[in-house]
Amino acid sequence: xxxxxxxxxxxxxxxxxxxxxxxxxxxxxxxxxxxxxxxxxxxxxxxxxxxxxxxxxxxxxxxxxxxxxxxxxxxxxxxxxxxxxxxxxxxxxxxxxxxxxxxxxxxxxxxxxxxxxxxxxxxxxxxxxxxxxxxxxxxxxxxxxxxxxxxxxxxxxxxxxxxxxxxxxxxxxxxxxxxxxxxxxxxxxxxxxxxxxxxxxxxxxxxxxxxxxxxxxxxxxxxxxxxxxxxxxxxxxxxxxxxxxxxxxxxxxxxxxxxxxxxxxxxxxxxxxxxxxxxxxxxxxxxxxxxxxxxxxxxxxxxxxxxxxxxxxxxxxxxxxxxxxxxxxxxxxxxxxxxxxxxxxxx
Numbered sequence: 001x002x003x004x005x006x007x008x009x010x011x012x013x014x015x016x017x018x019x020x021x022x023x024x025x026x027x028x029x030x031x032x033x034x035x036x037x038x039x040x041x042x043x044x045x046x047x048x049x050x051x052x053x054x055x056x057x058x059x060x061x062x063x064x065x066x067x068x069x070x071x072x073x074x075x076x077x078x079x080x081x082x083x084x085x086x087x088x089x090x091x092x093x094x095x096x097x098x099x100x101x102x103x104x105x106x107x108x109x110x111x112x113x114x115x116x117x118x119x120x121x122x123x124x125x126x127x128x129x130x131x132x133x134x135x136x137x138x139x140x141x142x143x144x145x146x147x148x149x150x151x152x153x154x155x156x157x158x159x160x161x162x163x164x165x166x167x168x169x170x171x172x173x174x175x176x177x178x179x180x181x182x183x184x185x186x187x188x189x190x191x192x193x194x195x196x197x198x199x200x201x202x203x204x205x206x207x208x209x210x211x212x213x214x215x216x217x218x219x220x221x222x223x224x225x226x227x228x229x230x231x232x233x234x235x236x237x238x239x240x241x242x243x244x245x246x247x248x249x250x251x252x253x254x255x256x257x258x259x260x261x262x263x264x265x266x267x268x269x270x271x272x273x274x275x276x277x278x279x280x281x282x283x284x285x286x287x288x289x290x291x292x293x294x295x296x297x298x299x300x301x302x303x304x305x306x307x308x309x310x311x312x313x314x315x316x317x318x319x320x321x322x323x324x325x326x327x328x329x330x331x332x333x334x335x336x337x338x339x340x341x342x343x344x345x346x347x
Contacts (some may be wrong), residue, residue: 006345007304009309009338010049011042011330012084012237015061015068016260016317018326025320028061035062036071038316043076045334050076051084051114051237051313056122059263059319066099073107081107084313085116085183085202088145089138090123094169097148097178104173104192112200116183117190139193142182146197149177150251181235184216191216195223200233201276203307205287206315210238210303217307230299231247233310236303240289240314241321242296242332252325253318254278257288260319263305289314293336300337301344312341 015035020026026034039050050072052065062068065083069334072081081103086096096113104111117138124131140158147154151172154164182194183202194201201220203213217234224232243249254275261273281288300312316329 006342007300007309008048008235009263009300009341010046010051010080010235010311011038011333012051012053012055012313012315013038013062013317014055014084014315016040016319016321017059017061018317018323018324019320026323031061032068035068036075038323038326039072039079039081040075041327041330042334043079045331047079047080047330047334049080049311050314051082051215052119053076054087055120057120059260059345066103069103069111070106073103073110076107076110077167078110080110080112082112082116082179082181084315085114085204087118087123088115088141089134090115090127090129090142092151093141093144093148097145098169098171100178101171101173104178105171109174112179112181114181114183115142115199116185116202116204117149119134119185119206131159135345142193142197145180146199149180151176179227183237186213186216188216188219190312191220192223195220195229196227198224198229198232200235200310202235202237202313204237206239207281209285210287211285211306214306215314221308235311235313236307237313237315238287238289239318240296240316241318241325242289242291242293242329242337243325244332245293246291247293250282252321253282253288254289256319256321257305261281267339275329293332293340296333297337297340297344300341304341304345 004334015031017025017031017282042050052062052068054065069081100111100113140160144156153166153168157163161336181200181202184190241249241253243252258273280286282290304312305333
């Protein structure tokens with residue numbers, strides 16, 4: 001489904017470790033329980049998707065998306081559930097498929113998985129994988145995953161593990177396949193790889209101008225045609241926050257955005273983030289969807305049309321932003337932003 005037929009609206013979180021009423025960071029176990037409550041709210045308000053991203057860091061609480069999604073599945077009824085993303089190159093593709101197929105069963109067919117390389121590399125030393133194998137691990141594991149979606153006997157040979165000769169993965173899914181997306185952050189090779197296997201594409205746009213990703217959308221659509229696959233959905237993952245006014249939303253996000261990106265910048269050798277950079281990011285040409293419902297809806301409509309999106313997922317968690325502000329943002333996103341966006345694609 002593309003934008004001509006409407007658009008789905010979802011939410012993503014990494015389980016960012018939030019601050020409590022006393023200004024101190026919550027424990028990760030508290031954050032995880034809050035994530036479940038946030039998902040339950042999203043389901044009750046009629047949103048289409050809830051995704052949880054995998055990280056292995058002190059500032060993000062979710063390291064096992066499938067377990068969190070299983071807990072959410074037991075308390076929700078209709079919202080689709082997935083990862084955002086699963087770091088495939090440091091995991092076992094067969095176990096990934098089996099775990100998400102299990103979530104699919106527990107949720108009555110609502111599970112999907114978004115596979116990616118991830119923007120952090122801490123999982124490689126954690127699980128004893130060599131960084132020089134980064135590319136080959138992802139490529140060969142994705143090839144195995146592409147075979148698993150048929151849910152039949154596996155025949156495969158590569159360099160990262162012994163061959164597969166007729167083995168099968170269980171449980172199988174009710175519909176005979178698990179919806180599987182490829183998450184990309186701007187690598188043409190990853191875009192072409194997604195098209196080669198006929199997987200839907202999820203574009204992570206967390207910086208710069210969304211419009212520049214039109215070249216990847218065009219590359220993806222042309223590559224699908226070249227490989228003989230039908231048109232597949234395209235989704236977008238971007239950070240955002242909704243409040244009653246633009247000024248309130250900006251004031252709520254900025255200190256947590258500054259703290260988070262300054263911390264990450266120290267790890268990567270970047271200079272501290274400035275308010276001018278933040279101001280550009282929340283502006284019409286930037287990648288942050290921060291503002292009143294009207295401001296956020298207008299930006300989603302514009303970029304969904306440009307990028308030919310079937311679904312837009314807002315990463316509503318922003319560093320240490322308190323749980324209460326996140327819940328309010330979810331309510332405004334579902335009750336005010338979603339109707340404006342959907343109305344923008346009627347007719």
